[in-house]
Amino acid sequence: SQQGEEDPQALSIQEGENATMNCSYKTSINNLQWYRQNSGRGLVHLILIRSNEREKHSGRLRVTLDTSKKSSSLLITASRAADTASYFCATRASGYSTLTFGKGTMLLVSP
Amino acid sequence: DAGVIQSPRHEVTEMGQEVTLRCKPISGHNSLFWYRQTMMRGLELLIYFNNNVPIDDSGMPEDRFSAKMPNASFSTLKIQPSEPRDSAVYFCASSFMSRVMTGTGDEQYFGPGTRLTVT
Secondary structure (H helix, E strand, O other), rough: OOEEEEEEOEEEEOOOOEEEEEEEEEEEEEEEEEEEEEEOOOOOEEEEEOOOOOEEEEEEEEEEOOOOOOOOEEEEOOOOOHHHHEEEEEEEOOOOOOOOOOOOOOEEEOO | OOOOOOEOOOEEEOOOOOOOEEOOOOOOOEEEEEEEEEEEOEEEEEEEEOOOOOEOOOOOOOOOOOEEEEEEEEEEEEEOOHHHHOEEEEEEEOOOOOOOOOOOOOOOEEOOOOEEEOO
């Protein structure tokens, strides 16, 4: 299966702390993306990292990609209560046009 | 742009009834995706259209499911007859996919979803 697997399944932290979520996948990829889903809403694209990139930043988000280990991590710095959501990684396997989503990490940020 | 629009937002129906879900993608996008999300199975791709043509429907569960995209601004997902196990949230997403898959412009934009309950 190409499916990405996020780890941990759930994460609970205090406001101001950093949150780190990991994603592992099984096949070679063209790119890896992270999405956020608030309860009862659709997924929102956060960041895309290509297979030839190792690190990318966007605001308080930092994504790393290690293609040798087939893994990625999403770091949210200085978390806020509004960051409470589920976070999904999605991979575009080489030669494929579609994305495969993992089952997500549920992040709870307490005030 | 209003984003991806889906209707209805909620649908409650009885087993055996026909259900039609609707989607309007973002103007200018050339790819459209239908997904189903459940707690047990996560987010599953059902079907993918590119330039209104179905490219990959391998995720469609069975013949009871069908999808159409008659033009670039409208798609439907139909379930006939519906069963309780079809209860889920159905998402439509669109993107602009370049001919050369450079990995750019690959992000998908999701609609708010349709929560389907089949009793």
